[in-house]
Amino acid sequence: MSGITDLSTLLASLEPVLVDGEFVYATVPPETMHDYLALKPIGLFFEKEGLTLILPREAAEKAELASSAPLRCITMMVHSSLEAVGMTAAMAAALTKEGVSANVVAANYHDHIFVPAADAERAVAALRALSAAAG
Known part of the structure; x- marks a missing residue:
């Protein structure tokens, strides 16, 4: 349909x-994408500055990623x-x-x-x- x-x-x-739940945006080097798939991002976008992930806040905190506000x-x-x-x-x-x-x-x-x-x-x-x- x-x-x-x-x-x-x-x-x-x-x-x-x-x-x-709460989500955050975080950016990681694109070549490390497979390292972050276990964090279960609900969105990914490749930009020239890096790979932007949209992921649960708790997952970003556990991985110690710099991220946006919740x-x-x-x-x-x-x-x-x-x-x-x-x-x-x-x-x-x-x-x-x-x-x-x-x-x-x-x-x-x-x-x-x-x-x-x-x-x-x-x-x-x-x-x-x-x-x-x-x-």
Whole structure:
């Protein structure tokens, strides 16, 4: 099944879910990638500065990795298409109104937003309000 592309349908169907636990971003040398897969990162991205990992905070601390401040992950349960236009912008605008930083990761089925841990509940409320207004 391909994902939804219609913006109105996407927004009305966001269904944001706060994922358990805290996550951090950490960067390691790309050639050491296999050393860090046991930490069970939920995301990887190769950049010229190194390999960015998104991983559970506890795993990063145990491995003594320098990392970002703690983040919470909010997953949109709607199956969005990678070709959908406007969903990320609408979510970012809703979070901007609340003064919440948003780091968006689009995967094949769902979009995930990493927000500062202290702002997570407020971010979920803003996304639910966005969805209700669209529905």
